[in-house]
Amino acid sequence: MTTEDTRTYDVVVIGAGPVGENVADRTVAAGLSTVIVESELVGGECSYWACEPSKALLRPALLRAEASRVPGLDPAVAGPLDTAAVLAHRDRMSAHWSDEDQVEWLKSAGIELLRGHGRLAGPRRVSVTTPDGSTVLLHARHAVAVCTGSRAALPDDLAGLDALRPWTSREATAAKEAPRRLVVVGAGVVATEMATAWQSLGSEVTLVAREDALLSRMEPFAGELVAEQLQKAGVDLRYGTTIRHVERTDGPDSEIRILLSDGTELSDGTELLTDALLFATGRAPRTDDIGLDTVGLASGEWLTTDDTLTVTAVRDDWLYAVGDVNRRALFTHQGKYQARIAGAVIAARAQGTPLDTGRWGAHVAAADTAAVPHVVVTDPEVAAVGLTTVEAERTGRRVDVVDYELGNLAGAHQYVPGYRGTARVLIDPERRVVVGATFVGPGVAELLHSATVAITTEAPIDRLWHAVPPFPTISEVWLRILETYRG
Known part of the structure; x- marks a missing residue:
């Protein structure tokens, strides 16, 4: 049997990653009562499965690569990395997947936390199913901010893929040991960074790219220089290639057999055996189960906003989509920037203050289109x-x-x-x-x-x-x- 109670706040934020935290921080600072809803760990993807652990894995690899070119140091760094030490460092940087410190920060900032799965339940309403099965109905006087982020997208045209338990970015950054062999599918940031990291930790890495170059959305020389170093490190690069079929050779923990295709008939050399298979082939919005249909939106879709981060398809300027979920710029630092803008917009509207929407005004996310900085941590x-x-x-x-x-x-x-x-x-x-x-x-x-x-x-x-x-x-x-x- 479930119970239900109703609570009212000025602002309801769905998602307690860095984006949601920053929205809530700004609205609380403006004097608006704010509750943040989270179904996983407070701190979100960046803290536990993306920015922090991935850079912890990559820093030793890059430092060794640079040190190996410095006179007087090169013999000292010629040996392999201490994989156990690197993974222990990764665990520390990920706070051992505990959000205790993040929860304490919310309390210190005056932000109320409600654990559970939040779904929109009509205009300015959010229904939260808590871990004990009860339901809390939240009413927002002024705004609801959807900050649910994105998840790794897996291909939907490979039969039986789920049963193989393939890696996504989460498994790639949280693995407890280096696989002997790793196949990485993709040619973008996650693919090149994880190929760099796991090759440096002793895995035999093959990178399979549908494209004919790495980092194709950047200047061509970027992908060329990264590819050159990956190959020097021992990564096997397969361009213009797709996966036709995947299967386990025996039981649930056996090696994976992969059949590749370059657009022609299968030929010798198109079969790979691997111990782990990582798909780094894009992101999808985490909007498939957040009640978008209750406000006239399609579930599972990206949320389109204007430059004030207000969802354009919903009337009365109460629904905001901030961070990855709006697909404007899928970077943590850019999401936090949007959060600061959205918090200021929510506060201004709540207080009846005119919005500053000039070219670089305080209430427009102008950098999303003019100046989005991003770094690929490769060698x-x-x-x-x-x-x-x-x-x-x-x-x-x-x-x-x-x-x-x-x-x-x-x-x-x-x-x-x-x-x-x-x-x-x-x-x-x-x-x-x-x-x-x-x-x-x-x-x-x-x-x-x-x-x-x-x-x-x-x-x-x-x-x-x-x-x-x-x-x-x-x-x-x-x-x-x-x-x-x-x-």
């Missing part, structure tokens, strides 16, 4: 923000393309002798401002924020001459880019 690192040349061509934007080889910088060779890497900056020739930047090479992630600042402040090229980079550092690439552009 070498890839860091990009703003437009790429392909996007500029597709949208008809006129840009000047300035390339510079990072290996020409003294600071790059101080960082890693024999440094190889490339920088590309896109400049709007009419406004004379930076509109895109891509850096590939060891340590380039730390260059990215300067590019992001240049784009969002729309700093004129002539003003950037006065931002003097210290010598000898990799940041001196900015001076070389300006010199190259001036001719």
Whole structure:
């Protein structure tokens, strides 16, 4: 037998990942009573199965790769990584999959937590099924924010896939030991990062890509340099290839047989045997069981919003979709940025304050379209923000393309002798401002924020001459880019 009670708050947030936490933090700070609903761990995907554990796995791999190129260190780092130590570090960075500290933070911020599965139950209503089977009906005076994120998408055209228990990004970052053999399906960020991580921990990795290149949404040289290093590390790259059939060779824990196809008939060499199979083939919204039908929306779909993060298909500006679930920019840092905007919008509307929706106003998520920074933690690192040349061509934007080889910088060779890497900056020739930047090479992630600042402040090229980079550092690439552009 279940019981039901009803509670009223100013704001109800569904999902207690970093996005939901930030929405709630902003609304509470504005004086609005807020409850956050979570069915799993407070802290969400990023804390336990994505950003934190993946970077904990990757940092030793990248550090060893860089140290192996430094005179005086290379013999000392020639041996294999201590896999057990790396996995123990990963466990610490994931808080051993305990959300105790995150729950304490919610309490300290004045945010009420309700554990259970939340579903919309009509306008400004959320029904929560709690772990003990009871139901709590929440009423929101002002807003409901859906912050349920996304999940790994598995192919739906492979028979019996579920029975094989394939890895998704969650299993790839939480595995308790390195598989002897690992097949990674995909060519994007998760695929390249996890291939890098598990190869460094001793797995024999094969990467199967439908595409003809890695990281195809980025500048072409990014995927080329990453592919080159993966192959040097021992990763077997199979381009233009799909999986035709998968099966266990014997029992539930036996090896997996994979039949590949390159679009022609099967031939010798198209069968793989592996101990683990990771699909890194995209993301899907976690909206299939959150009651969207009760407010006229389709279950399982991405939620479309305007730049204030308000769901456009629902009347009266009370429903918000923040983070991955709106498909604007599937990055934790971008979701947290959206959360700050959404929190400010909810507070302004609750208080009857006019919204600031100018180009870079306080109530618009302008960076979602103009300046989304992202880093691929591979060897070498890839860091990009703003437009790429392909996007500029597709949208008809006129840009000047300035390339510079990072290996020409003294600071790059101080960082890693024999440094190889490339920088590309896109400049709007009419406004004379930076509109895109891509850096590939060891340590380039730390260059990215300067590019992001240049784009969002729309700093004129002539003003950037006065931002003097210290010598000898990799940041001196900015001076070389300006010199190259001036001719």
